[in-house]
Amino acid sequence: AARTMDEAIGKAREFAGAVAAREGMPLEDRWIISRTESTASEVNRQLGDFQINEASRALYEFVWNEYCDWYLEMAKVRLKQGDRSPLPVLVYALQSALRLLHPVMPFVTETIWQHLRDRVEGLEEALIVAAYPAGGVADVEAEDAINVATLQTVPRVRDAIKEAVPARRRQIIVQVAPDPSLPPDRKRILVMISRQTSAVNTAISSTASWSISD
Numbered sequence: 001a002a003r004t005m006d007e008a009i010g011k012a013r014e015f016a017g018a019v020a021a022r023e024g025m026p027l028e029d030r031w032i033i034s035r036t037e038s039t040a041s042e043v044n045r046q047l048g049d050f051q052i053n054e055a056s057r058a059l060y061e062f063v064w065n066e067y068c069d070w071y072l073e074m075a076k077v078r079l080k081q082g083d084r085s086p087l088p089v090l091v092y093a094l095q096s097a098l099r100l101l102h103p104v105m106p107f108v109t110e111t112i113w114q115h116l117r118d119r120v121e122g123l124e125e126a127l128i129v130a131a132y133p134a135g136g137v138a139d140v141e142a143e144d145a146i147n148v149a150t151l152q153t154v155p156r157v158r159d160a161i162k163e164a165v166p167a168r169r170r171q172i173i174v175q176v177a178p179d180p181s182l183p184p185d186r187k188r189i190l191v192m193i194s195r196q197t198s199a200v201n202t203a204i205s206s207t208a209s210w211s212i213s214d
Helices: 002-009 012-016 027-048 052-079 086-101 106-117 140-151 153-163 166-171 184-189 191-197
Strands: 173-176 201-204 211-213
Touching: 027 052, 027 086, 027 140, 052 086, 086 106
Parallel strands: 173 201
Antiparallel strands: 173 211
């Protein structure tokens, strides 16, 4: 496993130069790259206005809610199928997050950075002298698609499950009906509903909108 990780992370250097293009990447990869760039732009603006609390909040939302809670789970679906392509994207977003977080969490981020340097060639010797991300252009299409497919739907499913009688939650069935016109990569994102809702029985249906039943 460690060798596989090393091989995949080694591609991060080649990937970094092609981030701006994004053509041909899976939707979730485009989304996290876009969120990385958008977050960097927002944090730079807030730090420039001395809004340290707002910058910290934006970074928390990105790292915890978007990178850890969402993209990692999306990446796991492909990784478990033997697809290692998410690993360079995971590294890109992680090293960007460490750079952005360093002014507010210097010691923790520096420690993590040194561990990352053991696996990724070309990173600066210390995070304190590393270039600070300036941000880039957002991928509006990817952000909108992910927002509709998961960020809006999954919380609604979670809320419905919470309202069920605890003893019957294991019997809950989740049915999701993707629009037939959706491209394959967007339909694939719907797998996240089962991953993120703790529902045991999940089915992709062509005849019904999402529903919860016990």
